[in-house]
Amino acid sequence: xxxxxxxxxxxxFPFLTVKExxxxxxxxxxxxxxxxxxxxxxxxxxxxxxxxxxxxxxxSQEIDTVDVICDEDILEEPEDPQxxxxxxxxxxxxxxxxxxxxxxxxxxxxxxxxxxxxxxxTLYFTLRWGDSGGPVDRDTMYKYLVPEQYKxxxxxxxxxxxxxxxxxxxxxTPAFFVHPCNTADAMMHIAGWQNLTPGRYLLIWFxxxxxxxxxxxxxxxxAKEVTQEPKVPQR
Numbered sequence: 405x406x407x408x409x410x411x412x413x414x415x416x417f418p419f420l421t422v423k424e425x426x427x428x429x430x431x432x433x434x435x436x437x438x439x440x441x442x443x444x445x446x447x448x449x450x451x452x453x454x455x456x457x458x459x460x461x462x463x464s465q466e467i468d469t470v471d472v473i474c475d476e477d478i479l480e481e482p483e484d485p486q487x488x489x490x491x492x493x494x495x496x497x498x499x500x501x502x503x504x505x506x507x508x509x510x511x512x513x514x515x516x517x518x519x520x521x522x523x524x525x526t527l528y529f530t531l532r533w534g535d536s537g538g539p540v541d542r543d544t545m546y547k548y549l550v551p552e553q554y555k556x557x558x559x560x561x562x563x564x565x566x567x568x569x570x571x572x573x574x575x576x577t578p579a580f581f582v583h584p585c586n587t588a589d590a591m592m593h594i595a596g597w598q599n600l601t602p603g604r605y606l607l608i609w610f611x612x613x614x615x616x617x618x619x620x621x622x623x624x625x626x627a628k629e630v631t632q633e634p635k636v637p638q639r
Contacts, residue, residue: 413601418591419523422458424602428525429461429516431603435626445622448511455574461516463619466509469548508533510540510548514619517573524587525609528572528579529617542569545580554616558582567617582613 415421420428429452436450448464511532519526531540531549540548545567550558558567572579587609595608610621 413599414605416523417600417605418588418596420518420525420602420605421523422518424605425518425525426459428602428606429459431601432461432606435603436622439622439624455517457520457573458518460574463514463516464512465514465619466511467548467618469508469510511537512549512618514614514617515572515574515579519584522584522587524584524591525606525613526581526584526587527613527617527619528570528581529619530579542567542580549618550616551618558616582616587613 414424433450433452436445446465448466450461450463453460453462511534513530515528516525517528518524531545532538533540546555546559550567566583567580568583569578570581571577590612591605591608594612595605598604600608607621607626610619613619614621
């Protein structure tokens with residue numbers, strides 16, 4: 405862990421106080437609400453809640469898994485004497501509509517809160533099939549939620565940490581989370597030369613952590629604040 409250093413706008417960059425984290429969450433929420441409704445961003449909802457341990461920024465979204473299934477059918481059955489599922493759908497437009505209507509959807513609930521130990525934002529998330537389906541396992545989570553370019557990094561514990569299962573600090577049920585052990589070092593590497601406000605800090609954090617689990621921030625509401633997407637530092 406790097407030693408704290410003073411940065412204008414933040415009291416001890418790369419760490420955050422509860423007050424700074426709350427300010428960052430309010431800023432982020434206001435920007436989203438001013439731009440367009442969450443549904444226009446691919447999110448089901450976004451809200452800020454005050455819990456016993458402090459503020460929690462909650463974002464929900466649904467992921468359609470039909471595209472992933474079709475891609476795997478092509479890779480796993482290239483020499484099948486029967487027509488592949490994708491070919492059949494292409495030849496039958498009505499079947500394509502039926503498939504899209506009945507394809508399994510993953511409901512993802514993201515909770516962003518401030519770690520009291522590491523003093524950086526920490527991401528907890530759960531996945532379920534639809535509104536009332538059961539939770540998914542680790543392999544399914546990696547298959548549908550983590551983009552290919554991040555899988556190797558997250559399966560280990562690299563510069564952006566690794567995905568583990570832990571008890572959610574508020575409701576006590578098991579949840580996936582991106583371990584925050586390396587977040588401060590990664591933030592220092594990416595933005596140590598900048599004069600960050602709490603809001604700018606959270607945007608960079610989203611680019612670093614959120615993108616790894618398909619939590620992508622829209623560009624338009626933050627066009628003036630974000631000039632380029634943060635790059636994950638190499639080991």
